[in-house]
Amino acid sequence: MGNADDAARETARFLDNLTEFIAGEEQQLDEIKESLRAQGVDPEESLRQFRQTLSEHAPTWREKAARARADMAISFESQKARAHRTRTEIEREIRETMETMRALGAPVEAGAYHRNFEEARDEDLESLLDDLQFQRALLLKQRDKKDSNG
Amino acid sequence: MMACRERAVEILRGPDGERIWLALLDYAHKLARRRGWRIDKTLPQGFSPGEIANDVIIKVIEGERIWDEAKEPSILIALKGMVRSDIGHLFDDYEASLIEPIERTSPDGSVRTGDSFHGTHPNPEQEFLQGERVRLEMTALDLIREVVEGRSELESVFLALYESDTSKEIARLTGLPIETVYSLSRELTRIAAKITPARVAREARERRKHG
Numbered sequence: 001m002g003n004a005d006d007a008a009r010e011t012a013r014f015l016d017n018l019t020e021f022i023a024g025e026e027q028q029l030d031e032i033k034e035s036l037r038a039q040g041v042d043p044e045e046s047l048r049q050f051r052q053t054l055s056e057h058a059p060t061w062r063e064k065a066a067r068a069r070a071d072m073a074i075s076f077e078s079q080k081a082r083a084h085r086t087r088t089e090i091e092r093e094i095r096e097t098m099e100t101m102r103a104l105g106a107p108v109e110a111g112a113y114h115r116n117f118e119e120a121r122d123e124d125l126e127s128l129l130d131d132l133q134f135q136r137a138l139l140l141k142q143r144d145k146k147d148s149n150g
Numbered sequence: 151m152m153a154c155r156e157r158a159v160e161i162l163r164g165p166d167g168e169r170i171w172l173a174l175l176d177y178a179h180k181l182a183r184r185r186g187w188r189i190d191k192t193l194p195q196g197f198s199p200g201e202i203a204n205d206v207i208i209k210v211i212e213g214e215r216i217w218d219e220a221k222e223p224s225i226l227i228a229l230k231g232m233v234r235s236d237i238g239h240l241f242d243d244y245e246a247s248l249i250e251p252i253e254r255t256s257p258d259g260s261v262r263t264g265d266s267f268h269g270t271h272p273n274p275e276q277e278f279l280q281g282e283r284v285r286l287e288m289t290a291l292d293l294i295r296e297v298v299e300g301r302s303e304l305e306s307v308f309l310a311l312y313e314s315d316t317s318k319e320i321a322r323l324t325g326l327p328i329e330t331v332y333s334l335s336r337e338l339t340r341i342a343a344k345i346t347p348a349r350v351a352r353e354a355r356e357r358r359k360h361g
C-alpha cells in the first residue's frame with residue numbers, strides 16, 4: 001500500500017513538473033505561438049480576442065473617443081430611422097383618413113389624393129394630415145347628427 | 151503609487167502584453183490537459199481554457215482580483231497562479247461531485263455513517279475513484295515515456311522532471327546546456343500535446359482489457 005501511494009505521488013509530481021516545465025516563463029513569443037498551434041489553438045484569433053477584452057474592459061482614451069463617436073453615429077442613424085418612420089406613419093395615416101372619408105361618401109380632394117408624398121416636405125404632410133383629420137371629424141359629426149335625427 | 155489594476159493594464163497594453171497573454175493561454179491549455187489526464191476530461195462544466203484565462207484577465211483589469219506587484223513582481227506568474235486556482239477549483243468540484251455521500255440509508259434500513267469506514271480511511275467509492283485517477287495518470291506518464299525512450303537527451307530531461315520543474319535546475323541536473331533544455335522543452339510540448347485525456351483513457355481501457 002505504501003509503495004503504491006509513493007508511486008502515485010511520484011507520478012502526479014512528475015506530471016505537475018512536466019506541465020510547469022513546458023510552460024516555462026522563458027518562452028519567446030514565437031515559441032508560445034508554436035506551442036498553441038500544436039494544441040490546436042489559433043494564436044492570432046486569441047490575440048484579437050485579447051485586444052477586444054482590453055478595449056472593452058480597459059479602454060484607452062482613444063478607444064473611448066472612438067466608441068463615443070460610434071455611439072453617436074448609431075444614435076444619429078436611429079434618429080434618422082425614427083424620423084423616417086414618423087413620415088411613413090404620417091403617410092399611412094393620410095391614406096387611412098382618406099379611405100374613411102371616401103367610405104363616408106365624401107369627395108376627397110383629388111389634389112390631396114394624388115399628391116406625391118415623397119416630394120412633399122414633412123411639415124406639408126403633417127399639415128395635410130391635420131386638414132384631412134379635421135374634415136373627417138366634421139363628416140363623422142354630420143353622420144352622427146343624421147343618424148340621431150333618424 | 152499606481153493602483154494594482156492600472157499597473158496591470160499598463161503592462162498588458164505594453165510591449166510584452168501580448169506575449170504575457172499568449173503564455174497565460176498556453177499555460178491554461180497545458181494545465182487543463184494535465185488535470186484532464188486524471189479524469190478523462192479537458193475541462194469540466196463546459197468551460198474552455200481560453201475562457202478561464204480571459205476571465206482572470208478581466209477580473210484583474212477591473213480590480214476584482216488583485217495583483218500585488220510588491221509580493222509577486224512578475225504579472226505572468228501572478229496570473230498563472232490565478233488560472234491554476236480557477237482550473238483547480240473546477241476539477242476539484244467535478245471530482246468531488248463524483249463521490250457518493252458517505253451517509254446514506256441502505257434498502258434494508260441500516261444507516262451508513264462515517265464510522266462505517268473506520269477512521270480516516272476513504273470510503274470504497276473514494277478508493278475506487280482514486281485508483282482510477284492514479285491508473286490514468288500512470289498511463290499518461292507511460293505514453294510520454296514510450297516516446298522519449300531511446301532518445302538520450304530527452305530521456306535525461308524526463309528523469310530530471312521527477313526532481314524539478316525549472317529549465318535552469320534541469321540543465322544543472324542533466325549537465326545539458328540551457329539552450330538544449332529549452333529546445334527539449336519545445337519537443338516535450340509537442341509530445342504532450344498529442345497525449346490528450348481521451349487518448350489516455352482509451353489506452354488505459356486497452357491495458358485493462360489485456361491485463
